[in-house]
Amino acid sequence: MRTQVVIIGSGPSGLLLGQLLTGAGIANVILDRATKDHILGRVRAGVLEEGTVRLMEEAGCGARMHAEGLPHDGFSLAFDGRDHRIDLFGLTGGRRVMIYGQTELTRDLMDHRERVGALSMRFSWWMTTMLHRFPETSDFDQRIQEAELDYLTHSRAAATALAENYVGLPF
Template sequence: MRVQVAIIGAGPSGLILGQLLHKAGIEAIILEAHTPDYVLGRIRAGVLEQVAVDLLDEAGVGARMHAEGLAHNGIELLIGGTRHRIDLHGLTGGKQVMVYGQTELTRDLMDARKAAGLATVYEAKEVAVADFDTDHPRVSYLKDGLRHEVQCDVIAGCDGFHGVCRASVPKTAITNFERVYPFGWLGLLSDTPPVAEELIYATHERGFALCSMRSRTRSRYYLQCALTEKVEEWSDDRFWDELRRRLDPQAAADLVTGKSLEKSIAPLRSFVAEPMRFGRLFLAGDAAHIVPPTGAKGLNLAASDVRYLARAFIEFFGGSTAGIDHYSARCLRRIWKAERFSWWMTNLLHRFPDTNPFEQRALEAELDYVIASHAGRTTLAENYVGLPFED
């Protein structure tokens, strides 16, 4: 089989890229190691920057998002038992974010790809990429006991942190930067109305908490926890009781509890791989970078990578290599700004086990500056809604 683009991974980044290339008349196949149900079952991000919203519209899959998503003009910081609103809309000249679950976004993309009759191979096992340092890269995979090969012009590695694409690059050709955090997030999903109209980011002596949502009837809550914690040890009642302790009295009183639909513990890390291009192999999304979820940047960074990559591939098949030549540098400039913001918010709002009294007071002073200063609030708001592109 021969196509112009082989996309490895059917998460949001791979599916958005496939949809954008389809609209440009470029033939692509997507290979995914797991089943469609597994892909849809991953509970991930829910806050979209304007760049992600615009990209879904460009891909022609934004209708349900606009109909069912929740546009948010602000967030709240809960500090010392008091909530402080950050006016995203007012501080950024009218920008906002959209709350729309990654599961729903992925479903929209999968439905659009199926309706268009585009090639997606699920449960593609033992995927291998080869000859990406030549003009004739190849991808092979095992399906139903048979080995298949795809010849292509370029390969898009959208296969996540543990995927084959980055792992196939010679170690001498890539540099990894990483920060592993000494705690995780215990998350709970429930069919209950959100505790507030906007997201609440809470810093507390017992640890960070986040009150988020997926819709007006489905909520997502998180608690900072030790990495030694076991999710089996957290009953629903224990989770709700601990969340109340970290909220202000009004939020604790308003909290509607219910049976969990999903509960899990996720470790936090910051990670960047440089560069993101290796001949005809291009990394995008979690294959190239991971951010702690505090700043809501993971899915949004993947969307910005795909925006650059789709345009680069369209230029390439139109006869210009300028886009692919500058792809890595353009992405990394934006990635490092998002990494810095996510790292900053994580340090500002969480309790670290090795923080000394001086550092804690300094962090409290910085929080006070952020909420009391117009410049501080603006810095947070500009980064949260997403910085402009520097094309």
């Protein structure tokens, strides 16, 4: 297998990076030790800043976020029996945030990646066989072990998981 970039971790950052690279014509594969069902089964909060919203649009994954997300121009703090409104929109020259769950953002990115045929692998055995050579392997496993890549990128969480599980990696 030949790819230009391997991305470790299929959270929102890894998936968004993968989609942006795919859109730019850069071959990439995303590896994760967890299954899609496990990843999408974790409920996470989500407050997206404008930069993230723009990147989702650029990646072609923003339609559902705009349809279902809640734009927010500010928030309120309550103390001493009074409500104090903080006008983020006014204080930041017109910027706002989008309330949209991280799980939904991840789902949108995964669905889009599948629609365009971009490769994501979520099998820990695949990662293990790619990172370790075993003498008694099938032709398929040998091809996986001989995968070539130009770049490896990861989040801090992915680097920690890799370092804990795969001795000898440069993390």
